[in-house]
Amino acid sequence: MKKYDLIVAGGGLSGVAAAVAAAREGLHVLIVEKNSNLGGAASNCLINPFMKYSLQKKDARGEVFYEQLNCGLFKEIVDRLRRAGALNESNMFNVAFNIEYMKMILEDLCEENGVDLLYQTTVTGADVRDGVVRSVRVFNKNGFSDLFAEYFLDCTGDGDLSVMAGAPFRLGRDEDHLCQPMTLCFWVSNVDMEQFAKDRPLINGKYKEWQEQGKIKNPRENVLIFRHVAPGILHFNTTRVINRNPVDAFDLTMAQREARKQVFEMFGFLQQSFESFKDAVLLMSAPEIGVRESRMIDGEYTFCLDDILNYRKFEDSVACGCYEVDIHNPSGTGTHLIYLKKDNYYTIPLRCLLPRGMKNLMVAGRCISSTHEAQSAYRILPIVCNIGEGAGCAVAIAHKENILPREVGADKLHAMLDRYGARY
Numbered sequence: 001m002k003k004y005d006l007i008v009a010g011g012g013l014s015g016v017a018a019a020v021a022a023a024r025e026g027l028h029v030l031i032v033e034k035n036s037n038l039g040g041a042a043s044n045c046l047i048n049p050f051m052k053y054s055l056q057k058k059d060a061r062g063e064v065f066y067e068q069l070n071c072g073l074f075k076e077i078v079d080r081l082r083r084a085g086a087l088n089e090s091n092m093f094n095v096a097f098n099i100e101y102m103k104m105i106l107e108d109l110c111e112e113n114g115v116d117l118l119y120q121t122t123v124t125g126a127d128v129r130d131g132v133v134r135s136v137r138v139f140n141k142n143g144f145s146d147l148f149a150e151y152f153l154d155c156t157g158d159g160d161l162s163v164m165a166g167a168p169f170r171l172g173r174d175e176d177h178l179c180q181p182m183t184l185c186f187w188v189s190n191v192d193m194e195q196f197a198k199d200r201p202l203i204n205g206k207y208k209e210w211q212e213q214g215k216i217k218n219p220r221e222n223v224l225i226f227r228h229v230a231p232g233i234l235h236f237n238t239t240r241v242i243n244r245n246p247v248d249a250f251d252l253t254m255a256q257r258e259a260r261k262q263v264f265e266m267f268g269f270l271q272q273s274f275e276s277f278k279d280a281v282l283l284m285s286a287p288e289i290g291v292r293e294s295r296m297i298d299g300e301y302t303f304c305l306d307d308i309l310n311y312r313k314f315e316d317s318v319a320c321g322c323y324e325v326d327i328h329n330p331s332g333t334g335t336h337l338i339y340l341k342k343d344n345y346y347t348i349p350l351r352c353l354l355p356r357g358m359k360n361l362m363v364a365g366r367c368i369s370s371t372h373e374a375q376s377a378y379r380i381l382p383i384v385c386n387i388g389e390g391a392g393c394a395v396a397i398a399h400k401e402n403i404l405p406r407e408v409g410a411d412k413l414h415a416m417l418d419r420y421g422a423r424y
């Protein structure tokens with residue numbers, strides 16, 4: 001029977017960073033991923049750009065400069081994207097990247113560090129005894145099989161493995177368990193960009209008019225558009241599906257269908273209303289609808305809004321972030337934003353990565369132990385990447401010392417993160 005040191009469920013940015021962080025310390029690591037590429041929501045849901053990962057500071061002469069906060073493996077990925085000419089850094093608070101290069105870079109990182117990959121394979125269950133996960137059950141073209149490891153890491157975004165292993169969790173906001181809305185992102189090509197610069201300030205007003213006339217059903221309050229790395233293409237993150245449960249397959253299917261109608265509604269609106277879209281082409285929508293929030297696994301500590309607003313620096317921090325509280329209304333229109341100081345940051349403690357009652361299982365990425373409000377801030381790509389790296393380092397230390405992840409000392413964890421240039 002083959003036994004890995006670490007099995008990571010889910011190959012999003014958190015999963016890849018965790019796997020690479022552990023493998024570069026000599027662990028034999030496998031990523032089990034239900035799709036056929038790495039990158040998670042960035043690849044499967046077309047999520048782009050990287051939200052804020054740098055602090056904005058002023059030097060002695062009062063000149064503004066940017067200091068990269070999310071470093072370590074995230075910086076390595078950004079540096080590789082930059083070297084490949086696959087980044088658009090014209091706005092340091094949302095840096096667009098080419099997803100095809102990202103997929104390749106993530107596979108390169110895994111190959112260089114000896115991480116094994118298993119695609120088109122879904123984790124469907126876990127064999128757990130006394131809080132120890134012995135194996136995970138997976139399903140793929142070979143049918144069902146069991147995969148064994150000493151440690152397991154849940155990076156599925158939805159906390160699938162933790163829930164299958166029996167860990168407690170919360171879903172969405174406390175009062176009604178509704179999660180932030182789901183969004184199907186899409187790209188529109190052949191946009192007249194010169195004309196678009198003139199049209200852009202008028203789009204939200206016209207959109208409101210159409211909404212009031214009942215011609216737009218999308219409950220989102222405005223139209224959210226980002227630039228794309230390619231010329232003449234725009235990236236839309238603007239559909240909004242509310243009141244659906246992202247971890248119910250029937251609801252998820254309805255959400256995907258509802259969002260697709262919104263894609264056509266939005267494209268029709270733009271084509272009929274604005275010169276810049278006259279010859280535009282609806283290029284593609286994401287293969288999967290994007291889930292901002294679903295389950296958050298109950299851990300030894302629950303990260304909360306207060307920690308963010310007080311820029312809390314935890315003794316056992318594994319990662320840090322400077323992205324705002326950004327809650328898209330789970331039940332209607334509006335987005336609740338709380339802006340943070342541009343030169344300060346919050347940290348995320350290791351205890352949020354330790355599911356209660358589990359011994360050799362950790363969780364990383366958007367489904368760590370947190371409240372609905374706090375999740376809206378740390379869920380972005382740069383931060384989940386660093387959370388994953390922290391988790392991978394913790395497992396590497398646990399493995400070397402033959403201890404449980406919860407027994408890993410913060411000093412050792414920080415020494416390892418320092419060695420790899422990560423901030424926490």
Ligand SMILES: Cc1cc2nc3c(=O)[nH]c(=O)nc-3n(C[C@H](O)[C@H](O)[C@H](O)COP(=O)(O)OP(=O)(O)OC[C@H]3O[C@@H](n4cnc5c(N)ncnc54)[C@H](O)[C@@H]3O)c2cc1C
Nearest residue numbers: 010012014034040041051123157183290291292365366381
């Ligand atoms: C609509 C939307 C817009 C967003 N906008 C931005 C933005 O502009 N900038 C930004 O930085 N962030 C943004 N985010 C946030 C960010 O994309 C996610 O929070 C982040 O990708 C989460 O990373 P993760 O590694 O935790 O999970 P994911 O990226 O979701 O990766 C999880 C992986 O696990 C796999 N998986 C799931 N279940 C199983 C299973 N049972 N077995 C095997 N594999 C499984 C999935 O296929 C996936 O590859 C947005 C998110 C959404 C949904």
